[in-house]
Amino acid sequence: MGGGANKPELIVNGKRLDGRAFDELREIKIEANTVKNAVGSAYIEWGNNKILAAVYGPKEALPKHVSDPEKAIIKCRYQMAPFSSLEGHGRTGPNRRATEISKVTRETFENVIQLDKFPGSEIDLYIEVLQGDGGTRAAGITVAAVALATSGIPMTDLPYGVSVGKIGEQLVLDLNMIEDNYSDADVPIAISPRQGKVLLFQMDGSMSREQIMEALQMARKAGEVISKKQRDALRLPYEQIADKYKAVPSNQPQPAQA
């Protein structure tokens, strides 16, 4: 939360600096299966954010003492590339911020992945921010959900993330970097759309109780758009091939049900 005399004007003529309305998302493009070597992967362009996510595993958890005999563990690494932003993010290797975001991302996914199906194993989740422009943890969760879905790891839901902030007394959706730096509050939220459960809720700055409820509502409304983008990205590669041969199958042999 920046402040003081140098704080720039973030709302000009009733619009935000990039011309968006208060409840408008930046443009989102998601592509599934982008890393060939990974079990599952995805790439997102969310405004100027460019983020790659890759999933490896489940495999035997190593070192042995970190494994859980009851369920799988998730090892999540969120990292910003050294060239990803104007600030010093990522330039000095793993830092406090990356460690924190890795932790909250891991905890988000612990709620949706069926970990008990793979006792003693680990799932590696890598989120690499190639270009950052505010809201990377929310975008990272959104793209990681797609990557996990392409990996075939069973999940009860496809969570998404989005941030809501406060400029003056005005709530705004999906902050970019400059808004993030100088706003009065920044609230990244991750939601499991099927159940409507909030999986991540962090707040930098302050908001009143009413504002928080309104922020959640804005996030849920935006989530309908984000969820659709996620689902479309997952379906697209299959639909492209199926369209080529003009029919979705009905007579293929059924695999052994797991």
Next chain:
Amino acid sequence: MQRIVVPGEELADKPLRIDNTIIDGGRTYSTLMALYDDEKKILTPLEGLWYPRGGDNVIGIIEEDKFNVYTVALDAPYRGLIFSKDVEGDLIAGDIIEATVKELDKTKTAMLARPRRLSGGKILYLKPSKIPRVLGRGNTMIRQLSMETQSNIKVGMNGLIWLNGGNMDLATRAILTIQDEAHTNGLTERVKSMLEAGKKV
């Protein structure tokens, strides 16, 4: 009519007992990327992992030779184990073997039986969810593949395929096509014409 579903997508507004689904609040939801047939109530995973079952044929690579067991890498969250007494001759680390899953123990290790060493050839890593399509109904697809390419092909349910001899390039191309187009119609005919065209070259 089948539709593509994603994790968390509703399949039915009533509880159905289908694998790879969860029931929540009396409704059924998918947990995988899959094809769902609303009429037949069949969920075919598009992406999925291999869960060992007794009788599954697997291809693995010997990882370690311990005192009385061999550990086998199966490219899965489960490790394979073979008792030395079941092995004729000697195996060394790096050997490719074909074996059958005998049982799963409590630590989710797959006990393997009847190991056969496979020498030469090469291994393909496929998505385990596509293996049933590579085999085909009643193993018709794989039989056609080996016949047309004269290649010796062993398929593991864990997603590993071993090939040796014959026209391996053609067989590889055909298998990768099957993996990519597993969810489409008329695949058998397309693979057949691909094999015939490939033979003439």
